[in-house]
Amino acid sequence: MRGFGDLETVVMHRVWDHAGPVTVRELFDELRQERPIAYTTVMTTMDNLHKKGWLAREKEGKAYRYEATASRGEYSARLMREALADGGDTEAVLSHFVAQMDGEESKVLRSVLQRLSGRRPE
Numbered sequence: 001m002r003g004f005g006d007l008e009t010v011v012m013h014r015v016w017d018h019a020g021p022v023t024v025r026e027l028f029d030e031l032r033q034e035r036p037i038a039y040t041t042v043m044t045t046m047d048n049l050h051k052k053g054w055l056a057r058e059k060e061g062k063a064y065r066y067e068a069t070a071s072r073g074e075y076s077a078r079l080m081r082e083a084l085a086d087g088g089d090t091e092a093v094l095s096h097f098v099a100q101m102d103g104e105e106s107k108v109l110r111s112v113l114q115r116l117s118g119r120r121p122e
Contacts, residue, residue: 003079008048010031011049016072023063023066024042028043054068
């Protein structure tokens with residue numbers, strides 16, 4: 001798995017920002033307020049994301065309603081997992097990653113690790 005392309009990223013963030021399924025027309029109307037873009041470009045991008053398994057769709061009249069098949073957090077975790085797998089020395093990669101964390105992120109990491117190992121937070 002690789003990260004999304006530029007427009008795919010924009011589309012996925014818009015889909016994640018919606019409370020429920022969204023149509024191509026709805027996203028197109030949002031995007032064209034910020035940039036010149038063709039309806040067919042949005043439609044093709046959403047269709048490609050569907051084919052890649054990132055968007056599920058359901059027919060509604062003549063259109064489809066799309067929704068993400070994974071949350072933003074799940075997508076980010078997959079990217080992190082891929083980076084870890086591609087990095088070679090797992091310990092070195094994790095060490096560099098953790099060294100770049102701020103205090104709050106370190107606290108969250110400790111809490112997650114303790115929860116996953118079944119221990120109570122200190």
